[in-house]
Amino acid sequence: MVEATRTESIDEDPSPPTSNTSNESSAPVAWSATDAAELYGVNTWGKGFFGICDRGEAVVNLTENGQPVALSLLDIVEGIRDRGMEAPLLLRFQDLLAARIGGLNAAFAEAIKRNAYRGKYRGVYPIKVNQQHQVVEQVTRVGRQYHYGLEAGSKPELLAALAYMHDPEAYIVCNGYKDREFIDLALSALKLGIQTVLVIEMPGELDLIMERAEELNVSPILGVRVKLATRNDGRWSRSSGERSVFGLTADQVMEVVESLRRRDRLDCLRLLHYHQGSQVPDIRAIRDASMEAARIYVELAREGATMGLIDIGGGLAIDYDGSRSNTPSSRNYGMLEYATDVVEIIMTVCDEAGQPHPDIVSESGRAVAAYYSVLIFNILEVNRFTSHMHTLPLPENSHAFVKHLREVDEVLNDKNIQECYNDAVYYRGELLSLFNHGRISLRERAYADSLFYHLVSRMLGRLEHLEQAPTELETLEQDLQDVYYGNFSLFQSLPDTWAIDQLFPVMPIHRLNEKPTCSAILADITCDCDGRMDDFLVAGERRRSLPLHALKNGDEYLLGVFLVGAYQETLGDLHNLLGDTNVVNVGVKDGRPQYLSELRGDSVADVLSYVEYDPKQLVERFRKLAEDAVQAGRISAQERRTMLADYEDSIRGYTYFEP
Structure with a gap:
């Protein structure tokens, strides 16, 4: 087994144990699972949850009775097929969800212990991150031991939360717009013994909340969401800062305080909430926001509010590309460092102000759910540029420019690459113009096109021998990538790839003990030019193509897209009426895959009915x-x-x- 090697420190996330089934040999091999792990970066982004076994198959590392068990994703897929379900498949691993919830709580527990912090940690899972029933059910079941709650940003989400969150020591945090029915539901939950917090995000919400609380004879738990001046530089930076859409400015917060003071109900104000946006890549932004929020918190306490809770929102990032950097697809900190910095800053500010340490709430949905799901799809067909290059015969009576282009091919060498490239571009351009004016035949054009790309391919093969390569050739290299057509919809299963250029790790789930010989981009089966993936993690770098294996006649080729558990199912749409994929929840029993639940994907009848057929x-x-x-x-x-x-x-x- 090729494991994700880790050095435990304050900067690292608590990681699950990984199994080691390696049978290493001293005999040299041309390509190994270790080489594949380095190429696809699984040791960095996989966090020990994913790896590659010596058979050359991707594995997921689960636990059974406290012992690590590595399950082959290929074996899992074959077992699902034996049960009558085909790719594309979304695999959910409840063990990974449990591990992430446990890791988050362990990180805060360690930070609290190290600093002798006198408050508790009470995380909540934002339902919007993945609203599927299985996810919410598993979060509440696994999170019960940590009193891990839920965050609801709409009436339907609150209804789901109330059905599953029955822990009196956990919180349901209510954000977003709130009408009378929403407020009544939250207040009713309070009367049922559930700690439900109504967070004021709009200036006009307070009056309605207090009116309904009086009518229902219940004392509400109130929070205020504040717009911090601190901004982050991540992809969701617009969610932070004073111009963010939701939250109250400092003067609006004071209006809430004064309104409660006039009612003699400052005892209801118990929580301060802020949100920096999802996937904050830089720990400095987290520290700065924690400092500003802690200052506001102690000032509210000085104003006479009961307080006791500070909700630091979301933002805890995932290292999608394994670079551990402050780039949009990564972060320059670990889970323990995140928790430690937040705890230390809040404690320092409260101690300086002489205020008790508040309980800390976080809404870290992406960090909890991302590893939970893996998309598996099969490759249907490959369009290979090299398979048909320069195979056409020279047409009879060809134009002189066609013959000149062939002469360029005959004289190409390492010393004249730039000159030959210039000539090839010139002759091809002239031939295209001649074709458009009806001066040459389609057969001549086809021969010229084939020969041109054959020439470019030969030139690219010689670049490694040159100290300085022509810039134009390096740009053209992308045009020569193979296209692997996958049985999936980017818009349904990976919408963030299209919408915000989110990078997700991709690799084959088998044949990983074979060296890949092709370089490709991925296309889905929608009739849309945006249905493509051309941004990949390769050998620790971002590349415009992915190394893949040539297809074998009659053999299926399966790819996995990892870390797709956050937002993708919720945001997926019906482009080309391609619906939800088959979903299987997988566990482990007696060292073998256990298929805990199966949810068949949309039928054609289902999706047609969605659009009123x-x-x-x-x-x-x-x-x-x-x-x-x-x-x-x-x-x-x-x-x-x-x-x-x-x-x-x-x-x-x-x-x-x-x-």
Whole structure:
């Protein structure tokens, strides 16, 4: 087993144990699982949850009775297929969700212990990060031992939270817009013994909350969300700073304080909340925000508010690219450093002000859920530029420029690459112009195009021998990448790749003991040029193409996209009417995969009904079309029956490619 090696320190996240099944040999090998792990970076972004075994298969590292167990993703997929479900598949691993919840709570527990902090940590999971029933159910079940709560930003999310969060020591934090029904639900939960906090984000919310509290005869737990001046430089920087959409300015916070003072209800104000935005990459921004918020907290306490809770919001980042840097897809800190810095700063400010240490709440959804899910899809076809380069015969009576282009191919060497490149570009440009004016045939153009890319491919193969390569050639290299067509929808399963250029780790889940020989981009099966992936982590660097293996005739090739548990299921859409994928929740029992639950993906009938088609009506309309064809003598009645049966089977089938 190739493990993610880690050096435990204050900067590192607590990581799960990983199994080691390596049978290392001193005999040299051309390519090994170790080479693959370095190429695809699994030792950095995998956090010990994912690795590669000596058979060359990607593995997920789970635990059973406290012992590490490595399960092959290929074995898991084959087991799912034996049970009647096909790719694309979304695999969920509840052990990884439990490990992340445990790691987050362990980090804060350690930080509190080291600093002799006198408050507690009470995390909440933001339902918006992944709203699926299985996720919320598992979060509340696993989190019970830590009194880990939920955050709800809408009425439907609050209804879900109230059905699953029954721990009287945990919190339900209510953010977002709140109408009367929302407020009544939260106040009713208080009467049922659930610590439900109504966070004031709009100046006008307080009056309605207090009116409903009086009507229901309950004392509300109130919080205020404040807009900090501190900003971060991450992808979600607009969620931070004084111009963020939600929250109160300092003067609006004071208006809330004075309004409560006039009501003699400052005892209701117990929580200060702020949010820096998701995926904050730089620890300095977290420290600065904690300092500013802590100062506001102690001032509210001095004003007479009861306080006792500080909600630091989300922002705890995931290292998607394994670089451990302050770039949008990474972070320059670990979970323990994050917790320690927050605890130390809040404690220091409170001690200086003579205020008790508050309980700390965080809304770290991405950090909890990202590792939970893996998308698996099969490659359907490959468009390889090198497979058809320069295979056409020279057309008879070809234009002189076609022959000149062939002469360039004949004289190319290391010393004249730039000159040959310039000539090739010139002749090809002239030939395209001649074709557009009807002066050469399609056969001549096809030969010239094939020869041009053959030339460029030869030139690229010689670049490593040059001290300085032509800039134009380095740019053209991207145009020569193979295209691997995957059985998935980027817009449904990986919407952040399209919407915000989010990087997700990608690698094959098998054949990893073979050296990849192709360089490719990935395309989905939507009819959209944006349905492509061309940003990858390769050998610790961002690349525009991914090393992959050549397809073997008749053999399937499976890729995995990792760390997709946060936001992707919630944000996915029905582009080209490609629906939800099959989902399987996987655990481990007796050292083998255990298929805990299965959720079939959308059928064609499902997605058509989402956009207001009636599947029965569609069948009837097609039946009429076929019957008219029978009456007109275009098809037989037997052909009609076959066509109608095929149509009905398709209506009931999976929206993705089926074998």
